[in-house]
Amino acid sequence: MKRLDFVTLKLFVAIADSRSLTRAAEREHLALAAVSKRISDLETQLSTTLLYRRPRGVELTPAGHALLHHARHMLDSLDHLNADLSEYSVGVRGHVRLHANTSAVIEFLPDDLSDFTWRYPQIRIDMQERLSHEIIAAVRDGLTDIGIFSAHIPAEGLSIHAYRRDRLVLVTARDHPLASRESLAFADTLDYDFIGLEQDSSLHALMQQDSQRLARPLRMRIQVRSFEGICRMIDRGMGIGILPARAVASYRESLALATVPLIDEWAERELVIGVRDLEALPLIARQMVEHLASASARDADTETTAELTNDSAALTNVTTKV
Amino acid sequence: MKRLDFVTLKLFVAIADSRSLTRAAEREHLALAAVSKRISDLETQLSTTLLYRRPRGVELTPAGHALLHHARHMLDSLDHLNADLSEYSVGVRGHVRLHANTSAVIEFLPDDLSDFTWRYPQIRIDMQERLSHEIIAAVRDGLTDIGIFSAHIPAEGLSIHAYRRDRLVLVTARDHPLASRESLAFADTLDYDFIGLEQDSSLHALMQQDSQRLARPLRMRIQVRSFEGICRMIDRGMGIGILPARAVASYRESLALATVPLIDEWAERELVIGVRDLEALPLIARQMVEHLASASARDADTETTAELTNDSAALTNVTTKV
DNA sequence: GCTAGGCTTCGTCAATGGCGAACGCTAAAG
DNA sequence: CTTTAGCGTTCGCCATTGACGAAGCCTAGC
Incomplete structure (x- = not known):
């Protein structure tokens, strides 16, 4: 018998909100006795008291407060799960979703996205800054179209393209x-x-x-x-x-x-672009991948120019000395 | 009948890992028939296919991948819940926990924490940057000792002290x-x-x-x-x-x-310090609250000095003109 | 064609969970 | 001080749920 389930968590939130088992029971359409038993079982499972029982209702114990925090978070996650799954078959999305890590957002993406939107001014970009491992999971699970993350994090199954160093x-x-x-x-x-x-x-x-x-x-x-x-x-x-x-x-x-x-x-780090399946991406997302990947080539050209400039300065110095 | 529960989510993760209902059944100590029924019921509940059944095992559908992502996250949350509740009675903590929002971290806390640690060099500060509403919840639930957040977010039940504007x-x-x-x-x-x-x-x-x-x-x-x-x-x-x-x-x-x-x-925004019960805080946390709250007064002095300086400059100008 | 591996479906039955009734406690009202 | 009202707990009953074994279906490999 495992009493830690979504029904009980939702019930616990209702109890915390109403400070009353009776009112929470009404709200969740359960008999008071069933509510009492669920909470009592939960306390047994967690080996701690969650509620102070008072003659006119209940108060949360500190442990009850901590549980409430977790309960709200988990019920929220459940809503997200349901929302995500309910939409999943409505496959077509009208914009490009990009998740990128902090380094990419600060160092490179302002320029690259500016260039891209200059070329495609009607494109809506939904960009989220995330941690690298979160990005990889999001790409893999279809929560974003394109990910930019650190190359040393394993990303099996994704199609990887060089971006920046x-x-x-x-x-x-x-x-x-x-x-x-x-x-x-x-x-x-x-x-x-x-x-x-x-x-x-x-x-x-x-x-x-x-x-x-x-x-x-x-x-x-x-x-x-x-x-x-x-x-x-x-x-x-x-x-x-x-x-x-x-x-x-x-x-x-x-x-x-x-x-x-x-x-x-x-x-010396490398940032990469990761997508799940380039061929399966909507056209505009594919165009963004190409644009971002070619930014690396353009950046390499810029560095080459800088090196030439430096050589030129060195030559000038040599000339001066001669 | 609600089939979306932790047992099923855990089972789904086991199936995704092993790519086999049979092996997942063994791993979770269930009969294969029970596993099959649980997944079938879940698919009915979510109105989508989660697995491609193959002669030699199963593959995740895209919806299955999205569910897997959520399942892992929620099982992780469940672990955190259990860990948190199991530790809850071990109340004494050896350092100060501070959660602060982005504005506080960037604008004010570097100076204020530097002053504080100069005065109390042995103190370990566990500081986390969080969103304001997360901070309020964390303080309320005992997940942090001190919170610094935006004043316009309701924080009933917390003891509030002015910090900065x-x-x-x-x-x-x-x-x-x-x-x-x-x-x-x-x-x-x-x-x-x-x-x-x-x-x-x-x-x-x-x-x-x-x-x-x-x-x-x-x-x-x-x-x-x-x-x-x-x-x-x-x-x-x-x-x-x-x-x-x-x-x-x-x-x-x-x-x-x-x-x-x-x-x-x-x-015009105000940042405030929020704690659950100042008297119940460990001494060093209380000292930090006092230090941070007094930073506001010191900052006001600095502004007053600046205003005097400006008046002085204006007077100088007037004198010059005379 | 036969065998092995894997998943699905069905019927059975033990376990679970919700219910109403009875009980106990406390505070407020008379 | 007694009675009433409000609230939570515990117990026994019973309908529902969930796990099981058995049977069936499909596919790949030999």
Whole structure:
């Protein structure tokens, strides 16, 4: 007998709302006795009291409050499940859905989406920022058309296309002991407290993975949801962080930050585009994939130009010296 | 008869993993016939086919894939519920838990936490960035000690303390039609596409609320999780946004952005500290509340100083003229 | 053609869950 | 102080549900 089920959770929410078993029973169309038994069984299953019984109704215990929180969340998830499944056969959607991770959103997508919408001005883009592993699952499950995520997260079954590369650097306050290093290994950072993205982010996973390989703890002190949050906390001396170099660039002037290149191989990251089946995508989504994938080629051309410019400057210097 | 229950969801995950009703039945200790009936009943309830039956096992339909995604999420939530409830009586926690919304994290908390940890260097702070309504629920349910969230979200039952104020402004690309305005009403922005935070953010709720009052649609084109993401998209002409003025300041130089003051009353926002019962908090959490609440007073002093400085400059000007 | 593997359907029966009735407790009203 | 009303608990009854074994169907491999 398992009493933890949706009927009981819904009933518990009704009890919490009405503070009365009797009124909740009416609301859920059950006899009071059945309600009493369900809650009593649930308390037995969870080995804790959930309600203070009073002569005129009930009050939630602290455990009851915690359960209520979970119950609401799970009933909401159930609604989402039903909504999703009920719509699933109504397959045609009128726009492009894109889920991208934080690095892509900050570093590359503003430009790429601007170009795309300039070319296709009538296209509606539904873009959501998500964590890499969430994106992979969403693509796989048809919750989004296109995903952009970190390449080191396994994405079997998806069609993968190169998108961009970025380089991770250590970010510290300018007066930090590590700030004056020319470069360093991740292992040298583990004596300090970190500011990072959420536990489930791919960036966090990379750091966690290497700290485990090194058999050293990763002291994650504060977790926020944006690169900006990380930079501001670092600026104030709350810890150090590891971020894409490109994402830090805009803070270098306004915040007292230093960046130090990491020599670890995994510090060079690749972002990829993932779709479930390119041929099965609506035309406009396919066009967006092509556009995003070709952005990588255009970006490579830009870098080549920059290198030529640098060579040209070097040549100029040589000429001057001659 | 409701077949959508945890046993069935768990069974469905087992089927998806093993691609076989027979093996899933063994794994979950059920007869094959019972498994077959459960899945068939579930398909009837959801009015869609979830599995392709093959001579050697089963394959998930697209609807089956979507259900699998939801099933995993809900079973994970169930684990969290059980873990939370099982720990609930182990009340003592060794550090301070703080949940704060994006505005607080970006605009104020780096400084305030830096001050606090300078004074109490041994304190471990577990800080999570969350949406305002999530924070209120977390405080209420004992999932965090201290919450910092937007004051206009109802938080009955919590002990509320003033923290900070911020002012919302319209943010546009510099060449946007609205960019040259000296000020404007929110109603004047609704002809344009918006870039914003997530649907559940308090900022989004404010905008949604006023657009509904005005009986005009809010055209939310792209949703990201950080102010930086919003600013970069706006810079590239993807739309306009409404953000705290203070949070935009650091982007004004590096991005081609303009800010226009909003004349609407709700554009002046207040952030508050919320706890469940101040007296019941551990001492160090109480000290943090006091520190954060007094930051507001210190900030007011700073503004007063700035006003005096301005008066002094005005006086200087007057003296010069005399 | 036969066998093995896998899923479906049917009938049986034990277990589950909802009900009404009876009981106990407390607060408010007379 | 007694009675009444409101509310939650417990018990026994019985209709419904859900799991089972057996039988049947389909397909692939030998």
